[in-house]
Amino acid sequence: MRKEIQQEQGLKKTIKPIHAWALALGSVLGWGAFVLPALRFLPQAGPLAACIGFALGGIMLFSVAISLGNMVSKYKVTGGAFAFSFVGFGPTIAFICGWALVLGYICIITLNATAISLLTRFVLPGVFEIGHLYSIAGYSVYAGEIAMLSGVLLLAGVLNYRGADLVGQIQVFLAFALCGSILVLFTGSSLAETASISNLYPLFAENKSALASVLSIVAIAPWLYIGFDTIPQAAEEFDFPHERAIKLMLSAIGCGIVLYSMVTLAVACIMPYPELLAMDVPWATGTVAKMALGTSGSVILTVAVLAAICTGINGFFIASSRLIFSMGRAGILPAWFAQIHPQYQTPHKAIAFVLSISLIAPFFGREVLNWVVDMSAIGTVIAYMLASMTAYKVMRHAGDKKGAIHGILGSISSLVCLLLLTVPFSPAAIGMPSWYALLVWIALGAWFYYTKMGAFKMLSVREQSVRILGSERHVYFEKDLRN
Numbered sequence: 001m002r003k004e005i006q007q008e009q010g011l012k013k014t015i016k017p018i019h020a021w022a023l024a025l026g027s028v029l030g031w032g033a034f035v036l037p038a039l040r041f042l043p044q045a046g047p048l049a050a051c052i053g054f055a056l057g058g059i060m061l062f063s064v065a066i067s068l069g070n071m072v073s074k075y076k077v078t079g080g081a082f083a084f085s086f087v088g089f090g091p092t093i094a095f096i097c098g099w100a101l102v103l104g105y106i107c108i109i110t111l112n113a114t115a116i117s118l119l120t121r122f123v124l125p126g127v128f129e130i131g132h133l134y135s136i137a138g139y140s141v142y143a144g145e146i147a148m149l150s151g152v153l154l155l156a157g158v159l160n161y162r163g164a165d166l167v168g169q170i171q172v173f174l175a176f177a178l179c180g181s182i183l184v185l186f187t188g189s190s191l192a193e194t195a196s197i198s199n200l201y202p203l204f205a206e207n208k209s210a211l212a213s214v215l216s217i218v219a220i221a222p223w224l225y226i227g228f229d230t231i232p233q234a235a236e237e238f239d240f241p242h243e244r245a246i247k248l249m250l251s252a253i254g255c256g257i258v259l260y261s262m263v264t265l266a267v268a269c270i271m272p273y274p275e276l277l278a279m280d281v282p283w284a285t286g287t288v289a290k291m292a293l294g295t296s297g298s299v300i301l302t303v304a305v306l307a308a309i310c311t312g313i314n315g316f317f318i319a320s321s322r323l324i325f326s327m328g329r330a331g332i333l334p335a336w337f338a339q340i341h342p343q344y345q346t347p348h349k350a351i352a353f354v355l356s357i358s359l360i361a362p363f364f365g366r367e368v369l370n371w372v373v374d375m376s377a378i379g380t381v382i383a384y385m386l387a388s389m390t391a392y393k394v395m396r397h398a399g400d401k402k403g404a405i406h407g408i409l410g411s412i413s414s415l416v417c418l419l420l421l422t423v424p425f426s427p428a429a430i431g432m433p434s435w436y437a438l439l440v441w442i443a444l445g446a447w448f449y450y451t452k453m454g455a456f457k458m459l460s461v462r463e464q465s466v467r468i469l470g471s472e473r474h475v476y477f478e479k480d481l482r483n
Contacts, residue, residue, distance in 0.1 A: 026311020027227025057221020
């Protein structure tokens with residue numbers, strides 16, 4: 001007889017398909033789409049290489065999304081890749097996967113929040129740059145900006161505390177505002193008097209081969225598109241058939257490919273982009289918006305960036321808190337994280353933890369957070385690879401050849417990205433500060449593992465399955481539960 005999770009431990013089923021799609025797309029298209037064209041996409045790749053890289057990287061992740069969707073259809077619980085990795089490889093690998101994703105998700109929350117300070121420095125120069133405290137790696141930290149960012153994060157925390165349905169409704173509005181603003185920006189830039197295809201040359205980075213230029217974007221695709229997996233994290237709260245998860249994730253990635261390309265081309269086409277980069281303006285995307293649409297361009301861009309930032313914060317608040325809740329419910333993290341609010345039926349303690357960690361980040365400055373994000377991409381890729389490998393096992397056992405193939409392709413795609421990030425001399429290899437940050441996170445994870453995992457591993461496999469998956473389910477690392 002199956003042992004089901006008690007009803008009081010369940011999350012409220014309030015997420016509708018449009019909410020899930022908006023959560024995924026808003027998480028995929030964050031601040032980076034507006035800041036990175038001049039910082040990374042154009043100087044390190046070039047316009048054509050960047051667009052090719054967006055497409056190839058997104059297509060590579062299609063198989064990962066399909067694999068995650070296949071698993072969601074079979075395991076309708078919160079936790080996403082953490083729960084799926086347990087199915088395929090057991091508790092230790094599941095912990096590694098979950099811990100890696102927690103880092104990635106919280107990093108995106110903090111980076112989206114600190115992006116607001118970049119926006120205000122451009123739109124409202126000097127307003128929040130008051131009370132200079134110190135500088136870290138050349139980035140000045142101001143008391144005014146910390147207060148402003150703390151307010152934004154507190155608001156996001158309160159909204160998530162009150163329920164995913166409220167967040168979902170806000171997310172839909174912001175997602176459509178984001179898409180509309182990008183469309184206006186692209187159209188305005190393309191129709192500007194100075195716009196020309198010749199401005200897009202050189203199509204590839206001048207100091208790299210065409211292949212290296214494309215690979216520099218492909219390698220960070222898991223980071224660019226991280227957010228489509230917010231859908232599996234919230235699977236327990238779906239108010240629709242779980243089989244629809246695949247189409248929603250593929251749609252979010254596909255829209256992300258188009259929107260990333262549109263913003264990058266909008267920046268590159270209005271004047272010869274090497275000249276734009278040489279101007280060393282504070283924010284190239286903002287400069288282009290003003291050139292193309294005047295003052296209204298700044299307003300439109302502000303709407304787009306704020307929508308991107310807020311949707312990213314909301315999406316990853318849901319993803320990170322649900323993941324931590326799932327690990328707490330399993331007993332892999334302290335049970336405190338698994339408590340559910342009696343009125344709102346949200347994992348309020350997990351949300352409070354995510355909020356508290358996020359509130360610390362603005363004190364470290366943006367450059368330090370960039371180091372952390374670079375290394376968090378490694379954890380994200382590892383989680384995708386483990387989830388895809390599990391999907392291969394499950395689909396092969398179920399006789400689903402097509403699903404098994406997607407599991408293989410997702411695993412290979414993730415491995416390619418992992419090698420590009422970690423192999424020395426790769427065009428996308430992370431720097432030493434990121435490696436140091438990774439070691440710190442590994443050490444903290446090791447402490448949690450050795451303090452909590454001993455008791456969990458003493459449980460029978462069936463009891464472990466009940467805690468993570470909600471019932472005695474088939475797992476693929478233990479022979480007696482295969483049939």
